[in-house]
Amino acid sequence: MEKTQxxxxxxxxxxxxxxxxxxxxxxxYAMNFLDTVMSGHSGAAQLAGVAIGSSIWxxxxxxxSGILMALTPIVSQFNGAGKKDSVPGAVIQSLYLGLALAxxxxxxxxxxxxxxxxxxxxxSTVSDVARGYLIALSTGIIPLFLYNVLRSFIDALGRTRVxxxxxxxxxxxxxxxxxxxxFGKWGFPELGxxxxxxxxxxxxxxxxxxxxxxxxxxxxxxxxxxxxxxxxVSIHAWKEQLKIGxxxxxxxxxxxxxxxAVTLLMSSFSTxxxxxxxxxxxxxxxxxxxxLSISFALTIAVGYEIGAKRYSDAKQxxxxxxxxxxxxxxxxxGGLLLCREQVAGLYSxxxxxxxxxxxxxxxxxxxxxxxAIAAPIQGALRGYKDVNVTLVLSLxxxxxxxxxxxxxLATSTSLAAFxxxxxxxxxxxxxxxxxxxxxxxxxxxQTKKTVSSAQ
Numbered sequence: 104m105e106k107t108q109x110x111x112x113x114x115x116x117x118x119x120x121x122x123x124x125x126x127x128x129x130x131x132y133a134m135n136f137l138d139t140v141m142s143g144h145s146g147a148a149q150l151a152g153v154a155i156g157s158s159i160w161x162x163x164x165x166x167x168s169g170i171l172m173a174l175t176p177i178v179s180q181f182n183g184a185g186k187k188d189s190v191p192g193a194v195i196q197s198l199y200l201g202l203a204l205a206x207x208x209x210x211x212x213x214x215x216x217x218x219x220x221x222x223x224x225x226x227s228t229v230s231d232v233a234r235g236y237l238i239a240l241s242t243g244i245i246p247l248f249l250y251n252v253l254r255s256f257i258d259a260l261g262r263t264r265v266x267x268x269x270x271x272x273x274x275x276x277x278x279x280x281x282x283x284x285x286f287g288k289w290g291f292p293e294l295g296x297x298x299x300x301x302x303x304x305x306x307x308x309x310x311x312x313x314x315x316x317x318x319x320x321x322x323x324x325x326x327x328x329x330x331x332x333x334x335x336v337s338i339h340a341w342k343e344q345l346k347i348g349x350x351x352x353x354x355x356x357x358x359x360x361x362x363x364a365v366t367l368l369m370s371s372f373s374t375x376x377x378x379x380x381x382x383x384x385x386x387x388x389x390x391x392x393x394x395l396s397i398s399f400a401l402t403i404a405v406g407y408e409i410g411a412k413r414y415s416d417a418k419q420x421x422x423x424x425x426x427x428x429x430x431x432x433x434x435x436x437g438g439l440l441l442c443r444e445q446v447a448g449l450y451s452x453x454x455x456x457x458x459x460x461x462x463x464x465x466x467x468x469x470x471x472x473x474x475a476i477a478a479p480i481q482g483a484l485r486g487y488k489d490v491n492v493t494l495v496l497s498l499x500x501x502x503x504x505x506x507x508x509x510x511x512l513a514t515s516t517s518l519a520a521f522x523x524x525x526x527x528x529x530x531x532x533x534x535x536x537x538x539x540x541x542x543x544x545x546x547x548x549q550t551k552k553t554v555s556s557a558q
Contacts, residue, residue, distance in 0.1 A: 358534070
């Protein structure tokens with residue numbers, strides 16, 4: 104990150120931040136995309152099993168990753184304020200926290216997974232695939248959480264291209280092991296959807312090891328000497344990160360878990376409906392990587408400017424990011440309308456699944472605009488370290504409005520399964536409106552503070 108004077112300079116710097124983050128996010132999501140697509144071509148039951156497994160795992164992972172994501176605004180503000188000596192300790196404490204969270208997830212899964220799947224009354228094959236997929240994935244949880252901490256450190260320094268290169272290098276690894284373990288090629292066992300879990304776990308180990316090496320040996324990361332000292336666990340440092348991270352994590356959890364909850368509620372419909380729903384959600388989530396990447400870049404840029412007390416610059420970055428996201432969302436929505444047939448065909452060769460997927464994708468078009476407004480604002484608010492109100496707004500939008508509306512429409516109208524998607528759209532739209540109002544309030548308050556200081 105560096106100080107900019109004009110809007111054009113900000114736009115160029117922002118593009119340099121966003122593009123690598125976008126490639127990184129697309130790469131990370133491509134792993135889930137490959138899991139879903141390749142599992143789908145080994146059978147509808149395999150796809151449905153991976154869908155159920157992913158729906159349980161994704162909200163847990165994204166919510167806890169949100170806690171670790173708090174390291175980004177912490178490091179960004181340290182750098183903006185010229186307090187670089189404080190960075191290594193913050194990174195190490197975050198690694199300790201990431202390890203503790205990973206172990207907690209594994210232990211919780213041991214006790215909770217079987218009762219949860221049993222309560223869902225799934226087809227036995229779908230249930231077995233979901234269970235096996237999650238157990239396979241659990242072997243990579245520790246390196247995944249540690250990688251997320253190190254990636255937050257790298258991105259906070261504005262070196263987002265490094266994360267991009269690591270992720271791009273990992274994609275062939277993921278694709279290769281998916282091919283070998285899902286379909287049983289080159290003497291490997293044919294594991295179906297369960298093989299996708301092992302392939303993803305292997306990939307998590309790969310990216311974690313590569314990132315550790317880069318931070319230890321490559322400048323400017325090596326100049327921070329992150330791994331030269333390993334101080335004792337600091338409860339004070341954990342409290343600081345948790346104070347920011349828990350609201351971020353729960354806000355993300357409330358958003359992602361509503362999609363997971365809908366998928367779990369879909370278990371009352373046919374296997375084809377579950378598979379089609381998961382296919383459409385998977386592709387809509389793939390498109391979500393655009394506003395999400397802008398969100399991450401805004402956390403870095405806004406956090407840096409706030410640390411340097413340049414409040415008007417932070418505001419300019421906020422609107423620059425939101426405007427960019429809206430333009431991209433309109434382009435994606437148009438492309439999705441034109442190419443629904445081709446997109447549906449990526450996930451399955453079953454005509455009934457393809458037909459249902461095309462219908463679900465029509466609703467996915469409406470996700471784009473709401474996401475384009477809400478996600479960048481969430482990133483900007485994280486840069487401001489304003490996270491508690493965002494948590495409450497997310498809870499209201501998704502769980503008080505979105506899910507109940509979807510449930511009523513799905514169970515009481517002819518929309519059936521599609522009613523859940525109307526509910527999701529309602530929740531996302533309300534979230535976008537409420538978050539915008541919150542950001543405007545924060546920026547107005549800081550403008551008043553700047554004027555008072557000048558006087």
